[in-house]
Amino acid sequence: MTRVLVVTAVAAERDAVCAVAGSCAAVTLPGGQELRRAAGLPVALDVLAAGVGPAAAAAGTATALTAAALAGQPYDLVVSAGIGGGFSPGPGSGAPLGSVVVADAIVAADLGAETPDGFVPVTELGFGTVAHRPDPALVRTVAAAAGAAAGTVVTVSTVTGSAARAAELAERHPGVLAEAMEGFGVAEAAAAHGVPVLEIRAVSNAVGPRDRAAWRIGDALTALTGAFRTLPEALTAPAGPAPEPPPRSASLTRGDSHVPRRAP
Template sequence: MNILVVAATREEVGILVDGYQLTVISNKTLGQSTENRQQTTEVLITGVGMTATAYALGRHLANNHYDLAINLGIAGSFDRNIPLGEVVEIVQDTFTELGAEDDTRFITLDALGFGQTVFKTDAHLSNYYPEHGVWQVTAATVNTVHGEESSIAKLHQRSRPQLESMEGAAFFYACEQAGVPALQIRAVSNYVEKRNRDAWKIGLAIENLNTFAVELLNTLKADKDV
């Protein structure tokens, strides 16, 4: 089973990479085909944001096939019922900024007839790791992470996401276009509110994310001969 782990930054998956001694795809090898690949796990660091994610994945998946892609990262939460540090599975993600303003009304790209903004994955963590026990949530993918009360209220009124990231929907989009089953797993590092770095739990989120990722890969290795 060939698996591609996708992350925006190496810091988010460094524990996993070092512990498993995984191959990290570099700019030099991005997009190069590995025809003799057998039962391997590789890591693609895309860079931050939806543009970098879509480009890196599109370029690499054009010449490489994987049985599963797993997006790992941290995220902010609108939902305060989700504890900081909690690991969650994102099953629906949305490009919430793609569209047009009509005075105070926002018109989505879907409503304009120019494309799709909401992406759901057909792959689910329960198919690969039935004992996972993590929350299933929805998310927004944004160019600017929110930190101002009125913009937070507008987004929440528009689509009511539980989490936000800068890459998730782009990951789902690229994998859908390439026909690769996709899982998005994130850990909550902060609540979406007026910017308050003192309240963030990035270290805890990264530790929990990587601990879960190791457990997931161990399960896949045992069940699917990774």
């Protein structure tokens, strides 16, 4: 049976994912974090609310992955999930309120340095990586099952609060659909353990000036539950012919792999 670890930021997102199962039992991880284990699904689904931001997400994900590996039950896939901001729809792009996005690139938008010439990503300073690309075939399958759009999801440590910043991010990351605060941290931990990663976001608000009256958090959580109702079938469907791999730049190669299919 395929084993999936889902990592959210907060309990409300965790509970929205757990709502797809008949029940979710509590399991305490080393360090005291509580993981919820879903029952009655064709995949083994564990859900962890690891905290807000990429550092908490990476730490919680790494703890859960290590505990599973030491128990002899490693995960086959890690999913960063929750609600997030959607970029304004434009020609051929954008993510309106209530829609779902599956990341085809998980990008650290503010990992780097400010210079007189503008922002420089950490890769151009000669360090690390700023992006992970989930398996393209898996992204297509999951997005199609959930009725979701596929595109870039950026990870930020400071939520965007102005039109100017939203425009800057959209210009720097063509095709960006959503922003959130945990995906890159989850992807870093998954890559360190050699486990494939996905990011699924339901859009609760528009990226830009903060207008809390316009947020639709309840609708987004409902959409998140709906997306996860389709995930088990998408993961257990027979795999089709492998597609030709798309060209990739050196900075977008970590984290790419297919989800191993285990016999039930």
